[in-house]
Amino acid sequence: GLLIGPCTHVWWHWLDLIIIVSGLVDLWMMAFGNHDGPSVLGYLRLLRLVRLARLLKLVRVFLNEDLSWAEGNKFQMFIMVVIFFNAILIGFETDFQSDSQSDCFYWVEQGLLTIFFFELLVRLRHYGCKFFYIHDDWAFNWLDFIIVASGVIDLWILSIVSFVAGLFGVEIPWVNRMWQITVTIRLARLLRVLRLVRLVREIPALYTLVTGILQAMQGISWVFVLALITLYSCALLFTRLIGHRLLLPDS
Secondary structure (H helix, E strand, O other): OOOOOOHHHHHHHHHHHHHHHHHHHHHHHHHHOOOOOHHHHHHHHHHHHHHHHHHHHHHHHHHHOOOHHHHOHHHHHHHHHHHHHHHHHHHHHHHOOOOOOOOHHHHHHHHHHHHHHHHHHHHHHHHOOHHHHOOOOHHHHHHHHHHHHHHHHHHHHHHHHHHHHHHOOOOOHHHHOOHHHHHHHHHHHHHHHHHHHHHHHHOHHHHHHHHHHHHHHHHHHHHHHHHHHHHHHHHHHHHHHHHOOOOOOOO
16 A cells, blocks of 8 residues: 555655645644744744655665666766866865855855765765775775765754754754864865875876886885995994904004
8 A cells, every 4th residue: 555565665655744744734833823932933843844854755766776877987087077176176275265154165065065975875875885895995985985974074964953953942062062073073174185096096197107106116115225234234344344443453
């Protein structure tokens, strides 16, 4: 039936029913009820928050879709362009930094975070737990996860908690004392610059150049080791032969 059956199928119908009923109750209370009291206003605000449950319908589409296109060349090229744009934006933010939410940088950053969050969800859905430890790019995957998670906490979760608390007129003491955590998260967001490493990795010519430089540096390090051993051996030899007068005894 529509509302009776396996939970994995019918709970979406129950969700639609709850959203519709809450919307009707909201309209009736606004039209016929006395909504001057604080309790009534609280109920109205709660009913309006239920509308956000519509976003869960996107989860259904997300779970049922084939996301193999996430590893396609077109999507990866789009992400590389976004990373490049993000790197340029960070440069502008460094010179024209503003903490105001009306600032254009704030809203552009919201859009970029949405794109990176969507990409992370798609890749997690596609690879599952292998995303963190089996895939060849596991180090870059962990880096992406940390960067996106810090951005989500800073830009979304803390803002939502403050908004909901203000909506219901509830003061949450620990929200006002979280500046230490916020500073830590914003410092972690500086890791966004490391997305350029991923950009370099996706461009074959640059990746070949970087790997060649790293291999050359490994060779140079062994040259330093050889030079150190040679200098140390010569120092011991000449100190014993000349410093201790083994080669030139006292006349």
